[in-house]
Structure formats: structure tokens, C-alpha cells
Amino acid sequence: MAIALDSRPMRDVTAWNQLKTNRNWLAIWFMLPAAAFLILFLAYPLGLGVWLSFTDARLGRDGIFVGFENYEYLWEDSIFWLSVFNTLLYTSVASIIKFAVGLYLALLLNERLPFKAIIRAVVLIPFIVPTVLSAIAFWWLFDPQFSIISWSLKKMGLITANIDFLGDVWNARWSVIFANIWRGVPFVAITLLAGLQTVSPSLYEAATIDGATTWQRFRYITYPLLTPIIAVVMTFSVLFTFTDFQLIWVMTRGGPVNATHLMATFSYQRAIMSGYLGEGAAISTAMIPFLLGAILVSWFGLQRRKWQQGESND
Amino acid sequence: MTDALAEKAATPRDVLTGSAPLADESEGMSYLQSLPRQLVTVYLPLSLILFVLLFPFYWMALTSVKPDEQLLDLETYSPFWTWNPTLKHVYKLLFETDYPTWLWNTMLVAICATALSIIASVLAAYAIVRLRYKGAQWVGGAIFLAYLVPPSILFIPLSTVVFQYGLFDTPFALILTYPTILIPFSTWLLMGYFKTIPFELEECALIDGASRWQILTRIVLPLAVPGLISAFIFCFTLCWNEFIYALTFISSTQYKTVPVAIVTALVDGDIYRWGSLMAGAMIGSLPLVILYAFFVEHYVSAMTGAVKE
Numbered sequence: 001m002a003i004a005l006d007s008r009p010m011r012d013v014t015a016w017n018q019l020k021t022n023r024n025w026l027a028i029w030f031m032l033p034a035a036a037f038l039i040l041f042l043a044y045p046l047g048l049g050v051w052l053s054f055t056d057a058r059l060g061r062d063g064i065f066v067g068f069e070n071y072e073y074l075w076e077d078s079i080f081w082l083s084v085f086n087t088l089l090y091t092s093v094a095s096i097i098k099f100a101v102g103l104y105l106a107l108l109l110n111e112r113l114p115f116k117a118i119i120r121a122v123v124l125i126p127f128i129v130p131t132v133l134s135a136i137a138f139w140w141l142f143d144p145q146f147s148i149i150s151w152s153l154k155k156m157g158l159i160t161a162n163i164d165f166l167g168d169v170w171n172a173r174w175s176v177i178f179a180n181i182w183r184g185v186p187f188v189a190i191t192l193l194a195g196l197q198t199v200s201p202s203l204y205e206a207a208t209i210d211g212a213t214t215w216q217r218f219r220y221i222t223y224p225l226l227t228p229i230i231a232v233v234m235t236f237s238v239l240f241t242f243t244d245f246q247l248i249w250v251m252t253r254g255g256p257v258n259a260t261h262l263m264a265t266f267s268y269q270r271a272i273m274s275g276y277l278g279e280g281a282a283i284s285t286a287m288i289p290f291l292l293g294a295i296l297v298s299w300f301g302l303q304r305r306k307w308q309q310g311e312s313n314d
Numbered sequence: 315m316t317d318a319l320a321e322k323a324a325t326p327r328d329v330l331t332g333s334a335p336l337a338d339e340s341e342g343m344s345y346l347q348s349l350p351r352q353l354v355t356v357y358l359p360l361s362l363i364l365f366v367l368l369f370p371f372y373w374m375a376l377t378s379v380k381p382d383e384q385l386l387d388l389e390t391y392s393p394f395w396t397w398n399p400t401l402k403h404v405y406k407l408l409f410e411t412d413y414p415t416w417l418w419n420t421m422l423v424a425i426c427a428t429a430l431s432i433i434a435s436v437l438a439a440y441a442i443v444r445l446r447y448k449g450a451q452w453v454g455g456a457i458f459l460a461y462l463v464p465p466s467i468l469f470i471p472l473s474t475v476v477f478q479y480g481l482f483d484t485p486f487a488l489i490l491t492y493p494t495i496l497i498p499f500s501t502w503l504l505m506g507y508f509k510t511i512p513f514e515l516e517e518c519a520l521i522d523g524a525s526r527w528q529i530l531t532r533i534v535l536p537l538a539v540p541g542l543i544s545a546f547i548f549c550f551t552l553c554w555n556e557f558i559y560a561l562t563f564i565s566s567t568q569y570k571t572v573p574v575a576i577v578t579a580l581v582d583g584d585i586y587r588w589g590s591l592m593a594g595a596m597i598g599s600l601p602l603v604i605l606y607a608f609f610v611e612h613y614v615s616a617m618t619g620a621v622k623e
Contacts, residue, residue, distance in 0.1 A: 026526055027447030034438035034497050037430075038460055041472065042494040046463060049471035057474075101363070108360045111352075119364070121610045126367050128606045128613070130555040132573035133595035137370040140377065140588055148373065151388050182367065187617065194618040243464035246557040250577055264466035264558075271470045272562055284467040295462050 052281035059275035070282035079258050080283065083266040089173065090262060091242045094180045098237055099230075101181065102188025107218075109189065110196045120190070127186040135250035138179045142166050142251070166252050169259040176260050179247055184240075188233055195229035196222065231297065239294045243287065263287050378403050378593035385588055403589035404597070413594060415568055416575040421601075423485055423560075423571060424553035427492035431549055432542065435497050439504035440530055444516065454505065461498035468494075469562050476563050487563040488571070492553050499552070500545040503616060507541030508534060540612065547609050548616035554602055572598040 053070055057063030074080045109120055126134060141149060142165035150162040165175045203221050212220070245264040248254060254261035254269060261269070263283055271280020377385065379399035384391045407413045438457070442450045472491060473482075481487040511534055519529045535542070560574045567579055576594045581587065606613055 023445050024447045027441045027445045027450070030437040030441035030445065031453070032437075033430075033434035034457075034501060037434060037490075037493045037497055038457075041475070041491050042460055042463060042468070045468050045471035045475050048475065049467065052471055052474070104359070105363055108356055108363075111356050113356070113360075119360075121607075122364065123367060124610075124613065125371065125603065125606070128551060128602050129371075129599040130557075130573050130602065132555075132557050132577060133598050134370060136576060136591055136595045137374045140592065141370060141373060143588075146386060146388065146588075148388075148393055151393060182370070185363075186367065190614060191618055194614070239462060239464065243466040245466045246573075249557070249561075267466075267470065268558070268562075272473070277470060277474065280470045284470055287467050291462065291464070291467070295459070 049281050050285050052278055053285040055278045057277040057281075059272070059277055063278050066278070070279050071286075073279065074282055074286070079261065080266065082258055083261040083263050083283075084286075086173070086260060087242060087262045087264075090177055090180070090244070090260075091238060094177050094184065094241050095234065095238050097177075097181050098184040098188050098241075099234055102185045103192055103230075105185060105189035106192040106196055107222075109193050120193070124186045124190055126183050127190075131183060131246045132250050134183060135179060135247045138175075138182075139166075139251050142175050167256055169256060172252055172256055172260050176248055176251055179251065180241060180244065183247070184237055188237060191233045192226065192229065195226050199225050231300070235294050235297050238297075239291065242290060242294070374592045374596055377588055378590075378596050380589065382589060403593040407590045407593045407597070411580065411590075412567060412575070413572075413580075413597070416570055416572045417597070419485065419569060420554060420571040420573075420598075423488045423492065424550050426485075426489045427496060427553050428546060428549040430489070431493040431496035431500055432545055434493065435500040435504055435545065436530070436535070436542075438497070439501045439508055440534060442501070443505050443508040444513075444534075445526070457498050457501050460494075461502060465495060465556070465558050469558050472559070473562050482563060483565050483569060485569055488556075488560055491559050491563070492556060495552060495556065496549040500549055503545050503548075504538065504541055507538045511537050540615070543609065544612040544616040547605055547612055550605065551602055551613075 052063070054065055054067060055063030056066045056069070105123070109116075109123070113119060141147060144162060144164050144167055147162065147165060149165075150159070153159045153163070164171060166172045199222060204217055207217050207221055243264055244262060245268065248260055248262055248265045249268070252260045254265045258266075263286065267280040267283035269280075270276050270283060376394075376396065379401070380396045381398060381400045381402070384393075384396055441447065442454050442457075476482050476487045476491065481490065515533055515537075516529050519533055524532070555573070556571075557573050560571045561578075564570050564574065567575070570579065572594070576591065576598065580591060580594055
């Protein structure tokens with residue numbers, strides 16, 4: 001055996017062998033497909049988007065560099081500011097309620113219940129069904145003439161005329177926010193439930209013996225232990241609410257009188273429907289600072305988690 | 315102490331069934347609560363939330379089988395039930411519109427995009443976790459960042475890119491762009507799974523003369539099957555759910571996917587459209603709901619796996 005090894009000449013380590021076994025070369029082969037996709041269809045368009053926002057490109061025509069003209073134009077555009085306001089309102093209200101209801105639902109699901117597994121599985125269904133399809137169901141539920149909600153409220157004697165859910169400025173805003181909450185709560189609830197189940201029951205027992213109330217048990221045990229996962233879940237929730245497109249597009253298309261235009265739907269309208277690619281790209285680019293903010297929050301959330309668990313915890 | 319707790323993290327099965335030893339113990343104190351009290355604090359709010367979460371689906375299903383005259387006449391018939399259900403809307407949808415084509419398009423795009431993404435993600439995740447090449451950690455971080463880039467800021471430049479590559483208005487536009495959403499997610503998920511596979515197994519295989527490729531296909535992948543299933547069905551769901559790319563990159567009706575086609579082609583201003591619209595929404599959701607029913611645990615693990623770590 002030893003002889004055989006010795007007689008093996010060194011020249012066996014050819015360039016090809018090097019490519020096959022060297023860790024770094026091998027890694028390049030393994031990373032290639034994913035990197036190709038992400039560079040061609042993610043990183044490049046991301047950069048291109050920023051570039052487009054500085055040009056006067058139209059649909060089907062390359063633009064030339066115009067500096068900050070698009071941004072200056074948007075700065076003067078009251079609809080743009082309305083869409084920023086709508087986006088912030090939509091994101092903040094929907095996220096806060098999603099968090100509150102989601103956490104509450106998670107706590108409820110953590111109780112002893114009959115048919116626990118089925119209930120928990122059913123809760124997640126709104127999250128599974130494609131947003132567009134459930135948005136269409138909401139569109140029908142919010143129909144100005146045949147809304148079952150208006151009908152029920154009328155039968156109960158609470159209102160006298162049909163509610164114009166999607167035709168009135170504020171009604172429309174609350175309606176789309178409601179639909180967003182409806183879809184987001186299951187995600188928040190199920191992920192927080194996973195976090196809740198890692199909390200040791202002995203902590204609650206000890207606290208109960210020490211005379212802690214339900215609120216105190218939640219405030220001083222559940223909440224602190226759940227903070228890391230809350231940070232991550234809420235960052236995702238804020239991120240996806242902020243960039244929401246589907247729900248609005250299906251239910252209102254930004255109407256009535258732009259009252260529900262989010263930045264995403266507004267950029268679609270300007271770039272694809274009106275053809276002003278440069279301007280649309282400027283609106284998209286304007287969303288990036290907000291997204292960076294959300295990512296920073298997520299990062300600090302994760303850091304805090306690392307800090308709690310010790311550095312070595314991978 | 316939190317370290318110890320984290321190690322006992324609930325598995326997805328436990329999240330659903332509550333069968334973890336921890337969860338069982340946590341029920342130990344609930345005998346302190348009387349039944350009437352539980353009714354008010356647990357069952358009442360829970361059933362209220364469940365009602366709100368499920369009512370739209372009931373309404374969707376009911377609308378899709380109601381005869382037209384009952385749909386629009388809320389006074390003579392009780393709107394909450396129908397005694398003479400009809401399949402007219404479903405029939406109209408399946409045989410008088412292009413719905414089957416759209417369904418097929420969605421399925422094709424979803425399966426191709428998912429398969430591509432899973433292959434790319436398996437290789438990338440393995441390289442990041444186990445080859446640990448120079449800068450692997452940075453690449454891992456970059457992939458997480460890519461996960462946070464939302465489609466709604468990418469679709470404008472992507473539409474020009476798709477046009478440049480000559481993919482506009484073909485299924486390939488979607489098959490090749492969806493992986494940008496799926497790869498970051500599934501790579502992240504699979505990295506977590508690969509980390510749990512003991513390193514020693516690979517060392518043994520290396521000593522026995524296996525190549526990295528053999529290790530990946532014969533040792534790592536068979537052990538990571540649950541993770542692969544999670545990644546697969548979650549990617550499939552995301553594809554099915556995707557809207558903005560499909561809306562922007564596809565213009566001819568025969569290539570549209572279900573969500574886009576329902577919104578653009580099926581909404582025709584007909585006053586009796588609601589029945590077939592709801593039928594379309596129902597049938598469009600069914601494949602996912604069926605898939606979900608079989609793989610609930612994998613969904614939950616995909617969701618929590620994406621959030622953890």
C-alpha cells in the first residue's frame with residue numbers, strides 16, 4: 001500500500017484535478033447556477049432600476065441621462081406624496097394590528113384546545129390561498145350593491161343604506177387595510193406560535209407560585225423571550241406590507257381618486273400603463289430607503305438574538 | 315439559559331399538534347381555569363377570529379354554486395345558503411373560457427421555476443454550509459439580503475431586461491424570473507437543513523474516496539428530504555401566488571397565469587360575472603389547498619425556518 005502510494009507521481013495533480021477538488025474552485029461550480037440567476041435577474045435589474053430613474057426612458061425607448069429631473073418632478077407631484085402617505089398609513093396600521101391580533105391568536109392557539117391540530121392548520125389557509133384570488137373574494141364581499149356585509153348590517157338595523165366600501169376615500173382605505181390584515185394575521189400567528197412553544201412552562205409555574213398575574217407572566221416571561229422572533233417576523237411583515245401590490249391592484253386599482261395608491265401600484269401605473277419608465281423607476285427607487293430601514297431593524301433583531309444566545313450559537 | 319431553550323425549539327409537527335413534551339407540560343396549569351372562564355377568554359375570541367378568517371372562503375364557495383337570480387336577489391332568498399346549487403358557473407368557466415389553459419400555464423411555470431430554483435439552491439446551500447469556501451459567510455448574508463428585495467421594486471427594470479433578452483410575452487419570462495424570488499428563500503431554508511446533518515458522515519465518505527458530488531447526491535440529499543419537500547411546496551405556492559411579474563411580462567391571453575387572467579380577462583363587466591369569478595378563484599386555490607392539506611407540517615417548517623436564523 002505504502003509502496004503504491006509512493007510510486008504515484010506528483011504530476012497526477014493536474015489542473016483538472018485541481019478544479020475538481022480544490023474547495024474554492026469547487027465552490028464556484030456549485031454557486032454558479034444560483035449566482036447566474038441572482039446576478040442576471042436580481043442584482044443587474046436592481047442597479048438598472050436606479051440608473052433608469054435618472055433617465056427619461058419610455059416604454060420601448062431607451063432614455064438619456066437627465067439627472068434628478070424625475071425626482072424633482074415627483075417632488076412637485078401631489079399624487080406621489082399622496083401615495084407615500086397611503087403607503088405609510090397602510091403599512092403602519094396594518095402591521096400594528098397584524099402584530100396585535102397575530103400575537104393574541106398565537107397565545108389562544110397555545111392553550112389546551114380540542115381539535116388543536118385541525119384548528120391550527122385551518123388558521124393558515126388565508127396565507128396559502130393566492131392573494132389575488134382572496135382579494136377577488138373581498139372585492140365581492142365589498143360590492144357596493146350586493147355586499148353581504150351591508151346586507152347583514154341592514155338586517156340588524158345598524159345602518160339604513162348600503163356602505164360604499166370601495167367607492168369612498170376612507171372606506172376604501174380601511175377596506176384594503178382590513179383585507180391585508182386578514183391575509184397577514186395567520187403568518188404572524190403561526191410563526192409566533194412556533195416561538196411560544198419554545199418557552200419553558202416551568203418559568204410560568206415558577207412565576208405563578210411567586211404570585212404573578214396573567215399580565216405579568218406575559219409581560220416579564222413571554223414577551224422578552226419572544227422579542228427576537230417578533231423582531232424578525234415583524235420586519236418581514238412590514239417589508240411585504242410596504243411593497244404590497246396585488247391586493248390594491250385587484251380591489252381598487254389605486255382608486256377612488258388615488259386614495260389607495262401605494263407606491264408600488266403608483267409606479268406600475270406611471271411606468272407600465274402610462275409608459276414613463278424613468279419616472280416609475282424613480283418611484284421604486286424612492287422605496288429603497290424605507291426598505292433599508294426595515295432591513296436594519298431586522299439585522300439588529302438578529303444581533304440581539306445572537307447576543308442573547310451567545311456568539312458561538314450558529 | 316435561553317441557549318438551552320433554543321435547543322429544545324419546537325419542530326413543525328409540534329407546532330401543529332402541540333405534541334411536544336414542552337407543550338404537554340404547559341397544559342399542566344390550565345386545570346386552574348374553570349370551563350366558563352375558558353369559554354369567555356379562549357373559545358369565544360378564537361371562534362370569532364376563525365369565523366372572520368374563514369368566512370370569505372365560505373362566501374366564495376357559496377357564490378360559485380348559487381344560481382344567478384339568487385346571487386343578485388338578497389331579499390327573496392336567504393343569502394347565506396342555497397337549496398338548488400348549480401355547476402353552471404364552473405361549466406361556463408371550464409368550457410367557455412380559456413381557464414384550463416391558464417391553469418396549465420400556472421402549473422407549468424410553477425413547476426419549472428420551482429425545479430430550477432431547487433437545483434440551484436441545493437448546490438448553493440451545500441457550498442455555503444459545507445464547502446465553506448473563502449467568503450462563504452458573506453455570500454450567505456448577500457443571499458439573505460436578496461430575499462429582502464421585493465418584486466415590486468424590481469419589475470420595472472426587469473421588464474426592460476426581459477425585453478432585451480427577448481423573453482417578453484413567453485412563459486420563459488416567468489420561468490426565469492421567478493427563481494429570483496425562490497432561490498434566496500430556499501437556499502436559506504436548505505442551509506438550515508444541511509447544517510443539521512452530521513459532518514462526520516461526510517468525513518467518512520471523503521475518506522472512502524467519494525467525491526463532493528457523490529457526497530451531495532448519496533448522503534446529504536437523502537437526509538435532507540424533509541427540507542427539500544418544504545422548499546419545494548413553499549416555492550410552488552409562491553409561484554402560484556406571484557402576480558406582478560406575470561401581469562407585467564405577459565400580454566397575450568394564452569400565456570397568462572390564473573391570478574392575472576382572472577383579473578384581466580375574466581372581469582368583463584358582465585353583471586352575472588360573480589358566479590364564474592368566484593368559481594375561478596375557488597378552482598385556482600384548490601391545488602394549493604390540497605397540497606397544503608397533505609403537507610401542513612412542511613409548510614409550517616418552511617415558514618418558521620425562513621424566519622428563524
